[in-house]
Amino acid sequence: MHPPGRPLQPRASSESLRTRAELLSRRSAASKKAVPALGEGWITYASWTNDTGTPVSRFSTTWTVPPAPRTDHGQTIFLFNGIQNSTMIYQPVLQWGPSAAGGGSKWSVASWYADGQTGQSFHSTLVDVNVGDVLTGVMVRGRKRANGYSYGCSFTGIANTNLPVFNIQELTWCIETLEVYGAQSESDYPDVAMTGMRNIELRCGSAAPDFLWTVNNAVTDIGQHCVVVNEKVTGAGEVDLWYRPSSWWLSxxxxxxxxxxxxxxxxxxxxxxxxxxxxxxxxxxxxxxxxxxxxxxxxxxxxxxxxxxxxxxxxxxxxxxxxxxxxx
Known part of the structure; x- marks a missing residue:
């Protein structure tokens, strides 16, 4: 089963990323019921690398649980904001379908700390949620010690979703992501045009950094794409993850x-x-x-x-x- 958030190292070559993705896909091939008809992996995402010299102290995003897919082919859908270091990704994740944490044909949430090189992952308890629930995924930095940094990750107001980590490498690469595995058709995606990742707040120390998100539309076979609606990350930021084409564009x-x-x-x-x-x-x-x-x-x-x-x-x-x- 796939853990979410395969880390895409921003400094790695595109060839090494493809090789790693293919290796990870082979590891989970036995769990797939059919060869996916659509592209899989990180479908579309917006990212920013913290180069301010001050570690990220808070990264939160609010989104609404979308309608279920119209069809069920055992596909897995992950929606998350996350932060990555050179090998590991830390993320509060909304999932549809099975994963290493469990799940099925329903929406559930958990916090994850996953390694894209070895496939090893750690996660909190998977908690079921309902269509229309409003989620806020939050990651905060704790104290820095001689052996590294400490962080906390959870969904606000949802018990048993906290996953603390200690003495790890600084997390620097921030992302808003749609990730999908095993989709056979357009109807295997949520039955809505897009999910807005909104109210984005990102702080380095006490300050909100001034930057522009980088958009990557890695898979576009049914029109999937990412739109940055608001670049501000003081609590009003928004990145929309589209499952299908839109009739208008932002630029x-x-x-x-x-x-x-x-x-x-x-x-x-x-x-x-x-x-x-x-x-x-x-x-x-x-x-x-x-x-x-x-x-x-x-x-x-x-x-x-x-x-x-x-x-x-x-x-x-x-x-x-x-x-x-x-x-x-």
């Missing part, structure tokens, strides 16, 4: 002063013509008042379109914003 994250204007441009990965696009700047703070004052397209010699837009801040305060849009 970029910026800040603009009151009265200022900014010009932005967008491309679609070399696509010759992505069709007409509605593009607007969306404020992420309540006081934001942004006006998209112009939009345009330009065509290069290869026949590729670039989309341009200008935003103006008509509000009294500086504001963070994200571009969103849609088209054919």
């Amino acid at each position: 970029g994250f910026g800040a603009i002063a009151s009265g200022a204007s900014q010009d932005w441009w967008f491309t679609f990965g070399g696509t010759g013509d992505a069709g007409p696009q509605l593009i607007q700047a969306e404020p992420v703070e309540p006081s934001g008042q942004l006006t998209t004052i112009s939009s345009a397209e330009s065509l290069d010699s290869n026949g590729y379109l670039t989309y341009h837009a200008t935003v103006r801040n008509d509000g009294p305060d500086a504001v963070h914003f994200q571009w969103r849009g849609g088209g054919r």
Whole structure:
């Protein structure tokens, strides 16, 4: 059975990661009922490596237990926020299906400390939860001692989910992740468009670091993808993990002063013509008042379109914003 959160070391080569994933998949092959028709492993995730010089002291995320999948082929689904060091990952995990902790055709939660190199894992008691329950997974750092760091991991308000660890290497790589094994069809995913990993709070010491999440859409065979809705990690951050395609897109994250204007441009990965696009700047703070004052397209010699837009801040305060849009 799979433990969740196969650590993807940010400094490892892509070849070593594939080799490790294949090795781990072979170890659990005997537990699979069928060869998966869809890609498996880490499906989509957002990540950030703490390079501030101050260890992560708190990382919490709130999400809602999604509807059950419409079909059951023995698949396993993991949703979690987590922190990793060079070999181990620490994570409060929501799971559907079987794992090394148990489980089945139901939603359950547990805290995990797992090793992606040896497959060894430790976990708290698996506790069943219900569709619609609101979960908050929290990891906090304790005291640093000569032999390493101590951490605590649990789901707020859910008994028996705490899993403390002691004297370990500093945890530095922070992730919001969808991980899936054994899915045969689109209906083996939760029966909803996406799960919002919201109210993200991340602190290094007493300060919230200023950074941009890195998105990795590793498996996209049914349109799975990750959207960063709000980069702020002071309790308002949000990363949406999509199980299927969305009818709109988000791109970029910026800040603009009151009265200022900014010009932005967008491309679609070399696509010759992505069709007409509605593009607007969306404020992420309540006081934001942004006006998209112009939009345009330009065509290069290869026949590729670039989309341009200008935003103006008509509000009294500086504001963070994200571009969103849609088209054919």
